[in-house]
Amino acid sequence: MVTRKTAEQIMVPIGDYNTIPEKSTVYEAIQVLRESFHRDGQAWYGHRSVIAVNKEGEPTGILSLRGILQAAGLRELEEDPDLKADSWGWLYIKKLREEARLSVRDIMQPLRLAEVRANDDLTDVARALLKNKVNSLSVFKSGRVVGIVRTMDILMAMDGYFS
Amino acid sequence: MPITRQVKNIMVPIKEYPVVDEGATVLEAVMRLRDSFHKMDGTWYGFQSLMVLNEKGELTGILTLRSLLVALRQREFIEHILNGDPTGLFFTPHLIKDTKITVGKIMRPINLVTVQEDDTIMEALLKIIKYKINSLPVLSGTMPVGVVRTIDLFWFVGELLE
Numbered sequence: 001m002v003t004r005k006t007a008e009q010i011m012v013p014i015g016d017y018n019t020i021p022e023k024s025t026v027y028e029a030i031q032v033l034r035e036s037f038h039r040d041g042q043a044w045y046g047h048r049s050v051i052a053v054n055k056e057g058e059p060t061g062i063l064s065l066r067g068i069l070q071a072a073g074l075r076e077l078e079e080d081p082d083l084k085a086d087s088w089g090w091l092y093i094k095k096l097r098e099e100a101r102l103s104v105r106d107i108m109q110p111l112r113l114a115e116v117r118a119n120d121d122l123t124d125v126a127r128a129l130l131k132n133k134v135n136s137l138s139v140f141k142s143g144r145v146v147g148i149v150r151t152m153d154i155l156m157a158m159d160g161y162f163s
Numbered sequence: 164m165p166i167t168r169q170v171k172n173i174m175v176p177i178k179e180y181p182v183v184d185e186g187a188t189v190l191e192a193v194m195r196l197r198d199s200f201h202k203m204d205g206t207w208y209g210f211q212s213l214m215v216l217n218e219k220g221e222l223t224g225i226l227t228l229r230s231l232l233v234a235l236r237q238r239e240f241i242e243h244i245l246n247g248d249p250t251g252l253f254f255t256p257h258l259i260k261d262t263k264i265t266v267g268k269i270m271r272p273i274n275l276v277t278v279q280e281d282d283t284i285m286e287a288l289l290k291i292i293k294y295k296i297n298s299l300p301v302l303s304g305t306m307p308v309g310v311v312r313t314i315d316l317f318w319f320v321g322e323l324l325e
Contacts, residue, residue, distance in 0.1 A: 012206050034321045037314075044314050045201075045208050065317040070292055092285065126236055135229075151228040155193055156200065156207050158235065 007125050007139045008118035010157040011147030014051065014059055020104055022052040022060055027100035029063055049136060049148070052104045059145045061108030062136055068107070111138040111145050118146060126154050170287050171280035173319060174301045174309035177222070183213045185223060185267035189234045192226060192266050212298040214310065215270045222307040224270030225298055234269045277302050278311065284319050287311050 018036045020029050029050055037046030052061040114132035116125050118141035128137055129151060139147040181199045183192045192213060200209035215224040277300045278287045291299055291313055301309040 016206060030321050034318070047206075048314060065313050066297070069288065069313065069317060069320060092288070123239065126232055130229075130233060130236065151232055152200070152207050152209070152211065155228060155231060155235075156197060158193065 004121040004123075005157045006118065006122075007116045007120045007137075007149055008141065008146065010122070010125075010153045011139045011149045012047070012153065013147045014145055017047050017049065017051040017148070019051045019053045019059070020063075022054055022103065022105040022108065024104050025100060026068060026102050026104060026107060029104050030068060030100070033063075033065065033068070051148075052108045059111055059138075061105065061110045062138070062148065063104055063108040064135065066135070067109060109134065109136075114138065115140050116149065117141070122154060122157060125149055129154065168284050168319065169280065170278055170282050170284060170301050170311050171309070173284060173315045174280065174311040175315070176309045177214065177307055180310050181210050181213050182216055182222075183226060183266055185215055185217050185265065185270070187266045189231060189238060189264045189266070189269070193231055193235070196228070196231070211312075212310070214300075214307070215266055215273075217267075222273055222300070224267070224272050225300055225310070226266055226270045227296075227298065230269045230271070234264045238264055271296075273300050273307060276300075279303070280308055284316060288316050288320070291316060 018032050020032050033048070033050050036050065037044050037048060049062050049064040051059045052063055054060045114128065114134045114136075115138045116128050118139055120128075125137065129135075129149070135151060137149045138145050139149055181195060183195045187195070196210065196213060200207050202208075211228050213226045214222055215226055217223045276290055276294050276296060278290055280301050280303050287299055287301075291297070291311075297313045299311050300307055301311055
C-alpha cells in the first residue's frame with residue numbers, strides 16, 4: 001500500500017525564495033535572481049525564480065528566468081520569422097534594456113494562475129502542472145500561498161508509485 | 164564583447180551531462196535523473212534533462228523533465244485502467260502494448276533544434292525563446308558536443324544589462 005504524498009509534503013516552502021516588491025523593475029529582479037543562485041562546476045544551486053510581493057508583503061506572483069528572457073524581443077520574433085540572429089540580437093538587447101524598466105508585476109506569473117491545494121495528492125499536482133503548461137505551481141492552504149511545486153519535486157516524490 | 168560570445172564558452176560539455184539509453188524505460192530514466200540530483204536545505208537541485216544515446220553510443224535525442232512527467236501520467240492512466248477494469252482490456256489493446264514506454268518514444272530528436280558551438284549566444288537565445296525549450300543541444304558540425312540551457316543564457320543576459 002502506497003501512502004499518497006500531498007503537495008504540501010513535496011513543495012518548496014515559500015519562505016525559501018527571495019522576494020521582490022511587485023513594483024520593482026525587471027532590472028532589479030534580474031539582480032536579485034543572479035544573487036539567489038550560483039554555479040558550482042556545471043551545477044547551478046539556488047532558486048531560479050523570485051517571488052513578487054505586494055505592499056502588504058503578501059506573495060502575488062512568481063518570476064522565472066524564462067519569464068524574464070521572454071519578456072523582451074518576443075513580439076519582434078513573432079512578427080518577422082526571417083529576422084536574423086545578428087540584427088535580432090541588437091534589437092533584443094535594446095528591448096531588454098527598455099523592458100528592464102518595466103515592473104515585475106507586468107511580466108510575472110500571478111500565483112492564482114496555476115495553483116493547487118496543500119492536501120491535493122501527487123496525481124492532482126501532476127495534472128495541474130501539465131494542464132496549465134507551466135513549470136511551477138503555487139500551493140495554497142487556508143487561502144494563503146505556502147509553497148511552490150516544480151516538475152522536479154513531483155518526479156522526486158514518485159518513489160514506490162510504480163513497482 | 165558579450166554579444167559576440169560563442170555558445171561553446173557557456174555550454175555544458177557533453178561528457179559532463181547525464182545520459183540515458185533510448186531503450187530505457189521511463190522509470191529507469193527517472194532513476195537516472197534522480198541519481199544526478201542533490202538535496203540542499205530540503206530542496207532538490209540538478210539537471211533538468213538527459214541526453215539520449217542509441218545502441219551505437221550516438222547521441223540521438225534529449226529527454227526533458229516535462230516529457231517524463233507526461234509519460235508517467237500516461238502510464239498511470241493505463242495502470243488505472245488495467246487494475247480497475249478488466250473489461251477495459253478489450254478496448255485498449257494499443258495501450259497495453261505501450262505499458263513499457265521507452266525513452267526513444269518520448270524524447271525530442273536531437274536534430275529538431277540545435278545550435279553550433281561557434282554560433283553566438285544570441286542565436287541560442289533566439290532558439291530557446293522561439294521553440295519554447297529549456298535545453299538546446301550544441302553541435303560541432305553534426306557531432307553533439309554540449310548542451311546550453313536557459314540558466315546559462317540568463318547569466319549572460321544579466322551581464323548585458325550591467
